[in-house]
Amino acid sequence: MTAHRKEPRLARLALAPRLLLNNVLVILAGAGTVLVVVLLVTPSVFQLHLDRAGVATDSDALQHILMAVQDAVLVAVGIGIAAAAFTAATISWVVARRLAAPVWDAADTSRRLADGDLDARVLDPGMGPEFATLAASVNELAERLQATEDTRRALTADLAHQLRTPIASIEATIEAVRDDVLPADHQTWDTLAAQSTRLRRLVADLEVVSRAEERQLLLSAEPVPVPSLIDAAVGAHSECYRSAGVRLDASVADSTPRVLVDPERIQEVLGSLLDNALRCTPAGGTVTMAGRPSPSGDAAVITVTDTGIGLTPAEAGQIFRRFAKAADSPGSGLGLTIARAIVEAHHGTLTADSAGPGTGARFTITLPASGSRRTRH
Template identity: 40%
Template sequence: MIGPRGGLGARLLLALLLVVLVGGATLLVVALALAPGLFRTHVEQAVGPVSPGLAAHLDTAFARAVLISLAVAVTAATGVALAVGVFVTRRAVRPIEELSRAASAIAAGDYAVRVHEDGLGSELATLTRAFNRMASDLAGTERTRAEMLRDLAHELRTPLTSVRGYHEAIADGVLPADRATFARVDAELSRVERLVDDLDQVSRAEERLLDLRLQPVDAADLVAATADGARATASEAGVSVLTSPPEEPGTDPGAGVVLVDPDRLHEALANLVTNALRHTPAGGTVRLSSRTRGQVVELTVTDTGEGIAAEHLPRVLERFYRVDDGRSRTTGGSGIGLTITRALVEAHGGRVRIESAGPGHGTTAVLTLPRWQPPSPR
């Protein structure tokens, strides 16, 4: 039922009947008001003047003919309107009822329900496809939420279990309550604090609550600063951090310049470089570059490391997602660094994409940001 006073089908039928009745009544009024005079004029032109009695007889006969004709026509039209209306309304109401049932099922938690297209027109087809896409997105969101809660519980449980173990060991006298023991406990607590801070930062960025201090910055300078900050860590791991030569200045004063918060974007790039170093073996290379492509600027981090299989690429930016769960945990990754990068870049109106030709072929992360246009001089 659509609305408190009846279904959509009943309202469509009533509308058709009203059209037929109003049309018939209008035709009757017009015919009785104009047709007798016109008919009498044509008769007089054909046979000459007629007597008043004959004129009255002709008017009566014509009125009866019009009434009978209209009655038959309105009856037939009403029957056809009812038949067509029932057929059309049933065909039109059925997909709407199916959509209503599907929406109720989704509200009850059944995200697997889908609606079939009935081919009743582009409008309903568009609505059906949009509904199915929404249901699919909700199913993905619910799946991600469940995975995130499970992974978050695991991430918190691991350091807390260690802290409890140290506490019990100290209480039982197994471990001494000295500086070294408390340093290990402090390290586990710091891990929890970092995880909570990362989650808070992702949430604030996704909700556009970050305090961004935007200013025009040359993308090449950001790339160079990030590379310089990562070289010490990379050197310890035996990995080279390189930068591609900057673009030629050309004649465009805004080429390669983006309007960003330098600290936030540096953090996003640093996360990408850290992730690249984590998965690049000794002797490998991590290269940073920037280039202008039309109205956007691309900042790229490319490594010669492990690479990513095609089935993992769509999900590597999700919270806590790991391509190799065991190896990632041993190398210290929480699975949230790339998510922070995506949230920070999207807060600047940009996009992040991860590319890889497969395991053993390295990985490329591309940050796409709107190019800054300098104000025109007056």
């Protein structure tokens, strides 16, 4: 049988009574100290004053006077201590309750947040920086929980929409085969395999997005010259660009600094941007990947500019959202979301801008410099 440890009574006291008890103990300690000092000092000081005044008294009279003085001092000090203790205890109780109130408020707000009330917030009690920091911290936690919940709901809705099509296609194909409407031939199996691959790719993309946005990607960062990143990306995509009849150019400014990145992850980003540019640029168009230093010199800027269909201002603001894609796009709508998440995991930024439909688009990556610089020869 397990014995339950009995909780001490003092541990069950709330903050206000605990503060009051501490203050009362301080008051009692101070009062005791005053009484001891009075009893020790009064006879010596009284005798000193008698000697200075030249008052000659016999021993009995002196003893009587000393006792009278001690009694008078003790009574006066006792009344004073009692009055001071009452006043101090009253003030201590008021202050203790005042201090305990915001703590209870923060605890109640935390409980409401734990229960799912994400609109709960703590008001700043105006009692100094400590309580202001406590209130701000709880409110920041609430805002992050609210943002996470909003993201979860949006992701759930978007995911349900994205999964509906391949699942419906698989179910319809299986039902048609079962009813002998479709033959169980290679074409049918290819359809099922394609939809299964789409589901697997969607799940894999979602995993990457979640890990990247939560800064849980495993990054093997090292100083890398920007020219090598651009050359690798251009080399991997030159053939598909040639087949599509789209020109792919590259250039890097000599003063472009190295960047501290995971080369494989950044290649994923550059590849996604080049794939996106190729889909949006018709034959005869041009896509240019360029590198240059930032105006401050503490970062490298990589741009991917195309002469394709362009973007509206609304599209430029929404293009990095999950599942944002054109109706005829074969992808999952997560490529640019993953790209931005990877760049932000490297403490960089990825933005898009365009002068409007039909004018092309430009994607800009900014990555912090590694500290050392290397020019392209």
